[in-house]
Amino acid sequence: MSLRRWTVTLLAALVALFTIAPLLWMLSVSFMARGEAAQFPPPLLPGDPTLDNYRALFGSFGIGHFLINSLLVSTLATLLALFFTIPAGYAFAKLRFRGRDATFRLLVAALVVPGQIGMLPLFLELKAMGLVNSYAGALVPWLAGIFGIFLVRQYCLTIPDEMLEAARIDGASEAQILRRIVLPLLSPIIVTLALFVFLGSWNDFMWPLIILADQDLYTLPVALAAMSREHVQDNELMMAGAVVTTLPVLVLFLALQRFYLSGLTTGSVKG
C-alpha cells in the first residue's frame, strides 16, 4: 500500500521534472556570465550569479519597449474581446430571437476551421482598410472569438430564467438586466475568458509577425524571434529574453490557475 503510494508519486515527480526542468534551467542560465553555459557538461547553476544579461536586455536591446508593447496589445485584446463576447454569449443563451439557434450552430461548426486559413485574405482586407502595420490590425482577430462566445453561453445557461423574468416585471430594460444582474453572476467566467485572451494574445506569434512590419511595434515574441536569429551564440542573453517574455504569463497563470483550468474543461467535455 505505502510502496504503491511512493511509486506513483515518484513517477509523477519524474514527469514534473521533465516539464519544469527546462523552465528552471532557463531561469538559471539567465543569471550566468557570458559564455558560461557553453561548456560540457552544461553547468546547472551560475558560478557567480549576475544581472548583466538583464541589464543588456533592458539597456542596449530595449526589451522594455517590447514589454510595454505586449502589455498594451494584450490588455486591449482582452478588453475588446470581453466587450464583444459577453453580450453575445448571454444573448445566445438567454434571449429568444429569430435565427438564434441556427446562427449558433453555424458558429460551433466554424470552430473547426483554423484561423490561419484566412490569413492571406485578412491581410489584404486590412491593407485595404489601412490597418496593416498597426495595433488595430494586430487586435482584429481577437474581436472574432467564437470560442469565447461559446464559453460565456455555456455559463449563462445556468442562470435561472425566473431571475431575469422577475427583473423584467420590475421594469428593467434588457441592457440593465445584463449590466446589473447577469454581469455580477458572470464574474468567474469573465476571469477565465480574460485570462484566455490575455495569455493567447501575449503568446501569439504568427499574426503579429505578419501584420507588424515596423520593429518599433513588435510584441515580445516577435522581437525575441528576431533577436534569436541574430544572437544564436548568446545563450545567456537569450535565456534572459525568454524569461522576460514568458514569466509574466506564467505568473498570471499560477495566480489564477483555477479559472484557467476550469475553462478548458467547460469548452471540451460535454455534459
Add this chain to the structure above:
Amino acid sequence: MTGVGRPGEARAGWAMSAPALAAILAFFVVPAIGSLFLSFTDFDIYALADLDNLRFVGFQNYERLVANPLFWKAMTNSLLFVAIGTPFIVALSLFAALLINSRWLKWRPVWRVALFAPYVTTLVATAVVWRYLLHTRYGLVNYLLSLVGIAPVDWLGSPTASLPAILIFVGWKTFGYSMIIFLAALQTVPRELDEAARIDGAGWFTRLRHVTLPAIAPTVLLVSVLTVAAMFQLFAEPYVMTQGGPAQSTVTILYFMYEEGFKWWNLGSGAAVAFLLFLCILAVTLVQLRLARRSGAI
C-alpha cells in the same frame, strides 16, 4: 424551442450579438471564403501594388503547387508530424492523466499544475530554450544521453533528427492540455467499475483496455482530432528552432504558406496552400470519425 420572445427581448438579442457577429463575419468568415477565391487568382506583388494586374487563372496555382517539390516536401513533413506526433502526444497525455488520476497519488494539485505549466508558456520563448537544450555539444539533452552511453545526437542539424527533435518540444509544450481534458473524462468513470475488475484479478493493462478506455472513448477521439489539427498547424516551432531546415526537413505546410504569401508575396498560391491545408485537416478528421464509429467509440 426557440419561441420568439417579446419584441424588446428579440431586439436586445440581436443588438447584443450583432457586434460579435459582424466581427466574425468581417474578420473570419469573409477571409476564410476569400481564401478560396484568392487561390484562383494570380495575386502577387504586382497586384499588391495595382489591382489592375490581378487575373483569374483557374487551377493554375494548384497545378504549379503539384509540380513544386518543396510543396510535396512540406506536405510530407506535415503528414509525418501528424502520423508520429498524434499517437505520441495522445499516449503521453493519457498516461499523464492516468497517473494524476491515480488514487495512490499524493499532492495531486501540485503535479497537475507542474505538468500543465509548459502549455501556458510563450511558444517562441520556450522554443528558444529548447534550441539550447538540444544543442549538439552543450545541450542538456545530449548530456543526459551521454550518461547512459549514447553518442551526441545532432538534433537540429540533421535532417533525420530534426523532426523528432521538434516533436519532443511540441510534446513537452502541449501534452498538458490534452491531459486536463482526459482528467475531466476520467473523473466521470466510476471507481467501483475499476475496483470490481481489480478484485476479479485483472491487471493494470487489462483494466485500462477493457474498463477505462471504453469509458472515455469519445474523449480519446476528441483529443486525437484536436491533436491532428494542432500538428497540421505547426509554424512557430520550425520558424524559431530550424527555419525549416536542415535540408527543408522541417518545412511544414503552414511554414510553406507563410513563405509563399509573405516572403515571396505569391498570395494566390499561398491561398491555394491554405485551402489545401483545410482540406487535409477535414479529410483526416472525417477518417477519424469514421474509424471511431466503426469501432463503436461514438
